[in-house]
Amino acid sequence: MPEAAISTTGLRKTYRDGQVVAVDGLDLEVRTGEIFGLLGPNGAGKTTTIGMLTTSVVPTGGSARIGGVDVIGEPAVAKQLIGVVPQFNTLDRALDVGENLYFHGRYFGMSRAEARTARDEALQRFNLADRATMPVMALSGGMAQRLMVARATLHRPAVLFLDEPTSGLDPQSRLALWDVVRGLQADGQTVLLTTHYMEEADQLCDRVAIMDNGRIVALDTPAGLKRSVADGTVVRVHVADDGLGGTTDERLARAGAALHQRLPDAGTPSVIDNAVQLTMNGEGILPRVMGAAEDAGLTVTDLSAAEPTLETVFIALTGRRLREGPPQGPPPGMGKPR
Ligand SMILES: Nc1ncnc2c1ncn2[C@@H]1O[C@H](COP(=O)(O)OP(=O)(O)OP(=O)(O)O)[C@@H](O)[C@H]1O
Ligand SMILES: [Mg+2]
Helix, strand or coil: CCCEEEEEEEEEEEECCCCEEEEEEEEEECCCCEEEEECCCCCHHHHHHHHHHHCCCCEEEEEEEEECCECCCCHHHHHHHEEEEECCCCCCCCCCHHHHHHEEEEEEEECHHHHHHHHHHHHHHHHHHCCCEEEEECCCCCHHHHHHHHHHHCCCCCCEEECCCCCCCHHHHHHHHHHHHHHHHCCCEEEEEEECHHHHHHHHEEEEEECCEEEEEEEEHHHHHHHHHHCCCEEEECCCCCCCCCCHHHHHHHHHHHHHCCCCCCCEEECCCEEEEEEECCCCHHHHHHHHHHHCCCCCCEEEECCCCCHHHHHHHHCCCCCCCCCCCCCCCCCCCC
């Protein structure tokens, strides 16, 4: 088996004398050639993890290796092995598009001729050749992001780090950037990216680690993660107050038990995010649930059935949504998979 592209043991970062735990003992192995995703909500510790792996944040504890090189012990060597696209635009506004690439090459020890060649190849490859002499301020968000990726890969790093590569991009630019990343992988590039878009993790990544509060709460292929929470269709049932008292969760647990009694082939119900959630298989799922609810004397106020998503996985593991939803009540459009 080839050496892991990234491996960490107990990697940890705290701030304010340990009061803020940003990353809490991360054990991670990223394989050579894979696109690996860190998926998590704001504040999960994604950027801090990338910071530690790319030598810009000094860990409080643990160890990290990139291609076998100790990131903490040999930061200068590790730096040659990594390319980074940070969460925010860090292009040099005093330089034009081509110069941003050229000087990056020079900074990484290329001769003038090598840097010129690498610049021209990157301009071609990332479809920026006709913008070479433009100021970077004149680029669209999607083009600026492409230039950041072009710059980060110019020195042929072993691992490319992308921190929220498509946040703020329009859908079309997002898809275009996914294609760029897939193209890099096809040429053997190992990629670690962070995202809070479940679709991005699902469609782009070979494996995904779901992060919350500085910890990995689940790690698998997107399909494996989804299978782990629900082997079938996820049905969510919102019901009106039955007038029997108790907390909302108790009321929903009662409703779940009543439904399950009448739907014996459904999975064990759970109460998640103010709704009863059941996993079901087969035909006519919604009519079957409506029939069972009617039989149990429950008033259904909203009902949805969807294939599990990474959002379902996150909710099942944490009881919360990836992105904060409305504070109370069933969010509108509950029926649509998000
Ligand atoms: N320099 C710092 N000083 C104090 N706390 C920090 C610092 N940097 C990060 N944190 C805290 O560490 C936690 C993790 O932050 P981090 O930026 O890694 O999260 P993230 O997953 O990248 O979030 P986002 O999706 O918002 O980018 C947060 O609680 C954050 O407030
Ligand atoms: Mg971040």
